[in-house]
Amino acid sequence: MAALLVAGFVGLFSETALNIALGDLSQIFGVNATTVQWLATGYFLTLGILVPVSGILMQKFTTRQMFIASVVLLLGGTIIAALAPVFSVLLIGRIIQAAGLAINLPLTQNVIFTIFPPNKRGAAMGVMGLVMLAGPALGPTIAGLILDTLSWEWIFWVTTPFLLFSLIFGIVYLPNVNEIRKVSIDALSVILSTIGFGGVVYGVSMAGESGWTSATVMGSIIIGLLAIVLFAVRQMKMENPMLNLRAFRYPLFVLGVFMSFITFFNMLSMLVILPMYMQMALLMAAFATGLVLLPGSLLNCILAPFIGRFFDKYGPRAIITPGTILVAIGYVLYAQFGTATPVWLIVVTFIIMMLGVGAVLASVQTNTLNSLPKRLYPDGIAITQTIQQVAGAIGIAVMVSLMAARQGSLLATTSAAPAEAAASGSSLVFTVSLIFAIINVVLSLFLKKPSATIN
Structure with a gap:
């Protein structure tokens, strides 16, 4: 688990760490803002394309083969x-990195659900939740410190010792735990999956630059959705599908997928919009922005394993419902933020938000996958991981577009200062997120512990 989690942390850290350096990289390499944004878009796009394929790869190759491939790709990239x-x-390096993470995340979850009994999975997933939150949350803070003291290359060099440790530790200690089956990879399914999920992620990622009415954006999303429908129809007709969509026959799995979509839609867009608000409305420096977010991130890291144990002991509703309520409270406070909001209030609100997200994130995933029989674990993991990546890409694109539209409208029609326009734009985004957060509160009331006989 140590080998898998360290590699996963590096991959998720890399997902957000470079975002803070995009402005510098644009000048260093002499490319415009649209082009440099591909360092983030390409990462998401690769995850969206490769994660759906991971379900069948985990049935075709051994745990060690998958692990070594993931870490070698991360290290090489x-x-x-x-x-x-x-x-x-x-x-190219970023895309290779993302390919490694696309293998690592589903593999880690599959190992957890294979080696831990149901009554101990919450604690194990709590530790994975720590990694899933700490990586993206700490990325901007550490990257900001590196940019202030060293050159941009060190954002990458600083992670190489951890990847080398993961590779060596995994080669020595990681056993093969998954069941290998004689499965064939259906080429048409892979093509439809790539066009479908890749098209949707590409379309929504480009919407921020080209606008939602752009022919490229609309065409990519429509073609992507049509390909996903064709992919789903093909999977249901195949005796041995690439991705077994029969997991959706389990109501608790469907409920969990909806809650995961909302959680990742809100969380990843919040991790982009909140720093934008602090830098544009409060005129804070990049490194100071990272420091403001640090207490909430660290507290979540400390509490994540304990939240997992509470989940094992008290069940899903006792942990997830309070978590969704904390997230909703966080968005109520965020929606009130303006140009004179004190820094201490931002710190406190982010702590509340991260406590809520920490309680929801891993616990929802654990309960969602616990609702499936063991033979569907690889497929269930691939489905949930794909939903999360697509939700994150859509969330960031939609919320950044909303914020920019509100800013542009105010600057064009009123005498509002740029800082006031940025504050108003972020307030609108957080109000929309609050609506989704309230939906998650309601959905959490229908959660229950899956029957033990299902496994």
């Missing part, structure tokens, strides 16, 4: 990016 002489090489 990191080194390529650190040494990149031109922008195109840096982008």
Whole structure:
């Protein structure tokens, strides 16, 4: 688990760490803002394409083969990016990194659900939840410190010792725990999956630059959705599908998928919008922004394993419902923020928010997968991980577009200052997120512990 989780942390850290350096990289490599944004878009796009395929890969290859492939890709991509002489090489390094993470995340969950009994999975998933939150949350803070003291390459070099540890530790200690089956990879399913999920993620990622009415954006999303429908129809007709969608026959799994979508839609967009608000409305420096978010991130890291144990002891509703309520309270406070909001209130609100997200994130995933029989674990994990990546990409695109539209409208029609327009835009975004958060509170009331006989 140590080998898997360290590699996962590095991959998720890399997902957000480079975002804070995009402005600097745009100048260093002489590319415009639209082009440099591909360092983030390409990462999401790769995850959206490869994660759906992971379900069948985990049935075809051994745990060790999958693990070594994931860490070698992460390490290789990191080194390529650190040494990149031109922008195109840096982008290739990022895509290779994302390919490694696309294997690591489903594999880690599959190992947890294979080696831990149902009454201990909450604690194990709590530790994974720590990694899933700590990586993206700490990325901007550490990257900001590196940019203030060293060059951008060190955002990559600083992670290489951890990946080397993970690789060596895993080669020595990681056994094969998954069941290998004679499965064939259906080429048409892979093509439809790639076009479908890739098209949706690409379309929504480009919407921020091109606008939602752009022919490219609309075309990508429509083609992507049609491909997903064709992919789903094909999977249901196949005797051995690439992704077994029969997991959706289990009501608790469907409920969990909806809650996961909302959680990741809100969380990943919040981790983008909140720093934008602090830098544009409060005129804070990038590193100071990271420091404001640090207490909430660290507290969540400390409490995540305990939340998992409470889940094992008291069941899903006792942990997840209070968590969704804390998230909703956080958004109520965020929606009130303006140009004169004190820093201490932002720190406190982020702590409340991260406590809520920490209680919801891993616990919902654990309960969702516990509702499936063991043979459907690889498929269930691939489905939930794909939903999370797509939700994150859509969340960031939609919320950034909403914020920009509100800002642009105020600046064009009123005498509002840029800081006031940014504050108003972020307030609108957080109000929309609050609506989704309230839906999650209601959905959590229908959760229950899956029957033990299902496993």
